Amino acid sequence: DTGVSQDPRHKITKRGQNVTFRCDPISEHNRLYWYRQTLGQGPEFLTYFQNEAQLEKSRLLSDRFSAERPKGSFSTLEIQRTEQGDSAMYLCASSYLTDTQYFGPGTRLTVL
């Protein structure tokens, strides 16, 4: 069990650019979550997948954000037309039968 992995670990981009992050969950975990964490705050839920189906989305997930999990394994989170307010740590977590969520190391996004 190699744990949840995320790529890249750090991303610096200019305002208006698009960015995409990848999350690889723990093998056989059918549930995958995305969270966002800004400085000094706890993580906030963005969206959730069960297998390939996106079942829940937070109001924080504006129309510039889109997430996919095409084959029920890895997931991608894309932010279009990035804004400085998108600067944050983006965290991925996965779970299975016990529903205990295990987190990856996160992707830190800086929008200049």
Place this chain on the structure above:
Amino acid sequence: DAKTTQPPSMDCAEGRAANLPCNHSTISGNEYVYWYRQIHSQGPQYIIHGLKNNETNEMASLIITEDRKSSTLILPHATLRDTAVYYCIVRVAGYISGSARQLTFGSGTQLTVLP
């Protein structure tokens, strides 16, 4: 999910037990207490969870009061590497509710282990 209240910060001497309190006075009968911690610039790390019985694993012990309105996370022999923000979260387990439930993080307790 019920709300939780934690002190914003605590100090603990290295080698001593760290006792982190959490109040969850509005907890429901089917809600679990979960503890996670987050070391600076890393993802949250699962520690332990429980429903009403005390729980222990290789990382920590969780003591839940009989009325379930509060709990204490105990790190028996704190080390410098235990310095982190500790989050107490109350939620219905997904496999009970029939739908997965996201974790709602509060501000947590910043535990600083002092040498």
